[in-house]
Amino acid sequence: MKRPTTTAAAAPPAPRAAAAPAAPKGGPVAASRESAAAPRPRADAVRNRERILAAAREAFVEFGSAAPLDEVARRAGIGNATLYRHFPDRDTLVHHVVLFTTERVAASARAALAEEPDAFAALCRFTHSAADERIGALCPMLADGFDRDHPELLAARTALAEAVETLLAAGREAGLVRADIGAGDLMIALSQLSRPLPGTACFDTDRFAHRHLQLFLDGLRAPARSELPGSAATLEDLTWKTT
Template structure:
């Protein structure tokens, strides 16, 4: 077997582990046993630890994966939709599929927010979302008193499971039916973003800098 094939196999194993970690952390929380993640990924524990030294390193890479995949969705929506506000709608609904509402509160305390890889991923994600919102605003269909921070707060909060409806325990508890409500609520939120605005919002638009200050 060639070295190139080995590297390709190792990359696939790494991607499977990260994907399995995302799924299990949503279902069971960030303290899910690593052997459960390995089992879900279809690899042995030794393979998991060969790629990730500990839980913190794995969570770091899960965070990078979620941010990259969400940026991909924003860029694809803007490139493929002819209607700018429809691109925004598509991105918001697609972003929910990355489980940002459930993962953000789980992962935020376990990562180094100043890590260079995380800063680069965040910059790309911010630029992608800003581009979608700018296009929708320039089209005249997005109200002008909304900033990226407002969108991210709403997206995270509306997609976050209610207490008792969130991740399942390892004994199988919890409710799996919450997801069916999320897209309905997101659609209501998006309708509220349409211009002309039907009311004046209190306070000022939330920027990404505002959100960063809240994380400190």
């Protein structure tokens, strides 16, 4: 049965379309230029920011968070004005260096566990990678006056703790990592073994750090050959119980 059709006269008049906004002068090309005018970091600005954070991380490991900002700028290959344009004061720079390092170390833990053939190999890869990331740059988190409870840092620290705890748990479950070691034990040993001795000019530690870290890692293998005194340390022990 054919569906009945309506005549044009029966249909209600179509509403008038709203007037379209006037096109910018110059047509579509000008419109695309206007949409592209939204603020976006330039590639050179992004590169400068990365260079500053990496240079500051190195300087903070060697000299502490009171390292001269002129030295940071020199290592980054930029002028002081560029440094202050990105980070207007020392506290802001320290905050972002800690955040930068925390996020990179957490990412290295996740990548190691996902890509290595067994949990102990993943632990070794992570430990050496974290040393190369200059994990000693996280030491400002232990200092008085540092805002360790900033929301950005809390989120990054939680992600790091979860990544490292997952890595250690995988090793324990596989029977490859001793059971009496915690994420805090691992991280404090990493920091101590991969940064220069305070108050010395002994900055060329890279050639020793990985040797000493491997000795430390051998001590983490299961079965344990001794009983550790005290209890395993967590990352919370390193951040919230230092005041």
